[in-house]
Amino acid sequence: MTAPLAAAGGPVIPNFSAHSSGCAVHNHLFCFGWVRENWGPVLWPALRQHVVLTAIAVSIGFVIALGLALLAHRHRWAERPTLLVTTFLYTIPSLALFELLVAPVGENIFAAEIALVSYTLLILFRNTLTGLRSVPPDVLEAAEGMGMSRRQTLARVELPLALPSIVAGLRIAVVTIIALATIVYTIYDRGLGVPIHDALGEGPFKTELIVAGGMAILLALLADGLLVAVQRALTPWSRIRERPG
C-alpha cells in the first residue's frame, strides 16, 4: 500500500495505515499509546460505572439480607425457606438471568441490579446468620444478667460479635458482584464488560484484551484487599484467632 488508490470517478482511499500506530498494526503485546488515548473516553467511564453497579447491588443486597438474617435469627422457621430461595437464585446461570429479566423489566439498570442483588443474597444472608448464631450462650446470658433488652443485646452484643462473619460475607459478595457485573453489558451498556466485549469482538487487539480484562481483575483484587483491611481494622480481636488452629 503506497499511493492512494483512485478508481475512475470513485473515491480517493488514503493510506490509513500510514497514520496507524505501528504498535497497533503489528499487534504488539502492549501499546501504551492506545491506553492513553482510550483512558478518558472509554476505560475510566467503564471503571466508574462498574464501581457504581457493584456498590448499588451490594448495598441493596446487604439491607435485604440483613433483614432476612435478623428475621431468621429470631424466628427459626424463616431460615429454611430463605435459604431455599436464595440458593435457587444463586444457581441460576448469570447470562441467562440477565437475559430473562429483559422481557419483564427492560434493558436497563433495574434489570442489571435485580440480577446482581439476587446473587448477593445467599452469601450475605448465610454469613450474617452464621455470625449472629456464633455468639456464645454465656455471653448472651451475661447480657441478660446486665438487664439488656433484646434490642440492646442485638445492637451492643450480637451484631458487633457477628461483624467478622458479616464483613467476610461482604468481601465475598463484593468480589462476586464485581465479576458478575462484567456481563451486565449483555443487556445494558455499562461497566467493564463493554470494553471487554469490544476487545473480544475486534482484532484481536492484545492491548485492548489485556487492559479491559486486567482492569476487572485488578478492581476485584483491590476491593478484596480493601475489605480485608476494613475487616482487620474493625475486628482487632479476631486476628489472634487467625489460624492455623
Add this chain to the structure above:
Amino acid sequence: MSEFGKAFEFILRNGEVPGYPDLPSLAHLALETLKVGAIGVAISIVIAAPLGIWLGHIHRGSFFAINIGNIGRALPSIAVLAIGDAFLGLGLGVVELALVVLAFAPIVTNAYLGVVEVDPELVDAARGMGMSEWEILRRVELPLAVPLIFAGIRTAALFVISTATIASLAGFSGTLGDVIANETSYHFSGVLGAAICVALLALTVEGALALLQRALTPRGVKIERRSRGAMADTVAAV
C-alpha cells in the same frame, strides 16, 4: 406464568423448535456442557488438589492456600477469557483456561484446610507408630481430609457447570450456552428452559458427587465430622 410452562414444554421436547429440525437436542447440548465442565474440573483437580494436600501436610503456605482462594474468586471469567484470547486465541482452550481458574480456588483451599486441620495428636501418634510421611499422608491425613477435599470439588463443579455456558461467548459452540445466547431462535421460553437445564445439571452433578463422597468417606470420619458439616459447606461456598 405461561412462560414457565412453555419453558418446560421446551425441555420436554428436548430442545426442538417447531419448524427447525436441524437444531441440536437439549440432551446433546447438556452432555457437551458436562464434558466441557468436566475437563475444566479434572485439570483443576490434577493441579490444585495435590498442591493443597501437600501444603496442608507440611503445614506451610496457609497465606497462599487461603488467599489463592480469594484471588481465584476475584477473576471474572470473561476477563480471563479476554486475557486468554490475547495469548491463545478464541476457542475451547480459553474456555477451559477460564474454567480451570474458576475451579482452582475452592479445590486448593479446601484440600489445604482438610489436611491441615487433621488433629496433630493423631499425626504424632501415627509417627510414633513408625509410619513414614507418605503413610501418614495416605492412611491418616487423606482419609480424614476427604470430606473437605470433596466439598471443594463439589463447589468447583457447581461453579464450573453454570459458567461453562460462557463458551458461547468465546466462539466455542455446542454447549447449553448456545441456547442462552440465542433468544432470536429459541425465544424467551427456550432461554428459560436452557437456564433451568443448566441449574439442574449443576445440582445433579453436585448431588452425584455428594453420593460419591459418602461412599468414599471412612465410617469413623463420618461421625466425627458430621457436626462440622455445615461449617465445611460455608468454607466451600467461599
Add this chain to the structure above:
Amino acid sequence: MTRSRRPLRRPFVRLAGTPAAVVALAFVLAACGSSKSSTTTTTTSASSGKPAVTIGAKNFAESNILGNLYTQALKAKGFNVSLTENIGSSEIIFKALKAGHIQMYPEYTGTLLSAVAEEKTPPTSEQQAYEQAKAFAEKEGLTLLEKTPFYDTDALATLPSFASAHSLSSIGDLAPLGKSVTLGGPPEFATREEGLSGIAKEYGVKPTFKPIAIEASYPALEGGQVQVQVVFTTDGQLLGGKFKVLSDPKHVFGFQNVAPVVDKKVLEQQGPEFEATLNKVSKLLTIPAIQQMNKAVSVEKQTPAAVAKQFLTANGLA
C-alpha cells in the same frame, strides 16, 4: 421481537423494549446537553442564524465512522453540527430522532424497514428497499438522503483454497457439497429467514451449521473449525485476499445500503448546501472505501474521527 442485523457486533444488545428506550433517551438527552456546550464555534456564512444540528450514530465502529464523516464534512462547510456517538440500536436511535434529541443519523435501508418500520415482506431490489425506506421516513416527517454505493449485509466467506478446490464463486455452488460443508455463523442464523432458511430455499444449500459468535468469525475460518463463515460485506478483514466472499445473486441477505435519515424541517432550515454536502459524502462510500475505514478503526485502532478526517481530506471535503 426481531433483532436488527447490524448491532450483532454486540450479540446481546438487542432491540430495546420501551423501558430501555426511555432510559436510553434520558441518556441521549444528557449526552446532547453536554455536547452542546462543546459544539463547534466556527460560525461562518453557512451556519449564521441557523439552529445547531446534532447528528447521532449507533454503537458500533462503522456507524461511528459514518457519523464522523457526515459531521466533519458539514463542519468543513461551516455548518454548526455536533455528533453523539454510540447511542444504541436502531429502535433507540430512531426514537431519539423522533423525539428531537438528534436531527439526523445514518441508517441501513433494510434495517430501517425490518426493525423500525416492521415491514414483513422483504424488498426485491436495492432501489426498492431504498424507496420503501424513504416512503416510511416521509410518513414520519423525516426523509432519506441519497444512499451509499456500499451495502453492509451478511455474506458467506471462505478460504480461497477451499473455494478453488470446489470451484465456488456464488452461494449456490455450495449446494452439491451438501452436509459435508460446515457453515459457521451467529447462532440466530439457524432460524433466520435471511439465514439458513433463505439459502436452503433460494440456493438449495443445506450445510452442517455451527453457531460461531461474531467475535470468532475469522479465527474460526482460518483455524479450520468451519469451511464457510457468515461475515459482513464491509469487514476490514476481507481486504487483502485472505478470504473469498461468495456472491449472493438472489439477495438472500437483503439490501443494506446506508442513507442519512434527516428531519425534513432541518433540511429546510439549513438550505440546499447541507443536503448537497451529505450526498457528496455518501456517493464516495464504496465497499473498498468503507472496508479500509473499518479496518483502520477495528484492526489498527485509530479513532473513527481520525479516519473520517483522512478520508475527507483525501477527497477534498475536509
